[in-house]
Amino acid sequence: MQAPRDTEPDEPTEPHNLVELMRAIESIDTPSGRIRFDEVLDAIGRRAFGPLLLLAGLVTLMPIVSGIPGVPTLMALFTLLVCGQLLAGRRTFWLPGWLRNRTLPSDKVHKGLKWMYKPARWIDRLLNARITFMTGKQGIRLTALACFVLALAMPPMELIPLTVNIAGVALTLFGLAIMARDGLLSILAFIITGTSLFVIIYNLL
Template sequence: MAVSKGDTEDEPREPHNLIELIETIEAIETPSGKLRFDAVLEAIGRRSFGPLLLLAGLVTLAPVISGIPGVPSLMGMFTFLVCAQLLVGRRTFWLPAWLRNRQLSSDKVHKGLGWMRKPSRMIDRLVYHRISFMTGDFAIRVIAVTCFVLSIAMPPMELVPLTVNIAGVALTLFGLAIMARDGLLSIIAFIITGISLFTMLYNLL
């Protein structure tokens, strides 16, 4: 959900698809060999719900990155905070310093993003504006509630193989749906969310 009021010329250009998001992250300089989460947020902007969901989805989806212990839970906390703030009406998303200052190996991040480049190009070709009521203001709030619930489930999902990656698919599709106003992706993401939650509960209960 983009915000125009109070924008400045220094506000980063919002990515509009998967490839643009990947290229934005890859362009961040990492002289220390570590990629700070805050640097990624600064590069993609803190005011748009879609790109932030897409970021959480990509990190959770990529096996090279999500396989690092604690990363899915970290993305769950990130999603939780972003969704909670959208639901209470905040226009710029705030995150605590301990989350912003988290770092990952830039080599692993680039490897994970490289793994996703080819499928991302294919997906971007299939995304376009359709079934717009599924990405309107009310629908975005429903998406936020759904992702809020999903974020709470992500830490226990680490105990069930692949379920957290399925959650990453759902977050990725929700982010893309909002950015491209593609209601079909939103519908698919709701279905995948249900599958990921059912799979987790089935294996843990």
């Protein structure tokens, strides 16, 4: 097990919106042509719940990346681990080596980021601190519980077109809501989570 990294002096500045997180990922040097998940965590920070949720949502939302077999399940496992540890009261998130060492093709990641920059800038302009009790301590725990349940449903979503991307929207909005203390986004994310769970249950019955 890797030791906690709370004391690392080079912990990166936490991104405050979607564009900042995307730029942090885009800045990673990838001479091998593949991006290690551990490198992405180093770029955005390992201790902040909001950016980690946003990362899971962003990867799941990008069609060119989420279309790679197994990626939605990988993001589901990542979300389960992060949310489970937050609900258990941990302040630093631990991830197993096999997950941290997984890689994605850097060209597909960069193409996906390029495709998302325009909507990301539009979304960032809408962020505002409001209905902040939804992003307080209890609101964050409720968010973690909702994302935990959503992550459990993500593997079968790979079999139903577009549902994985809906889950990505929910995770992205939850992450942005926490980062910007935007309770309105949090409420919208809860509605989308409920909708996606309804769709998966309906299709499985």
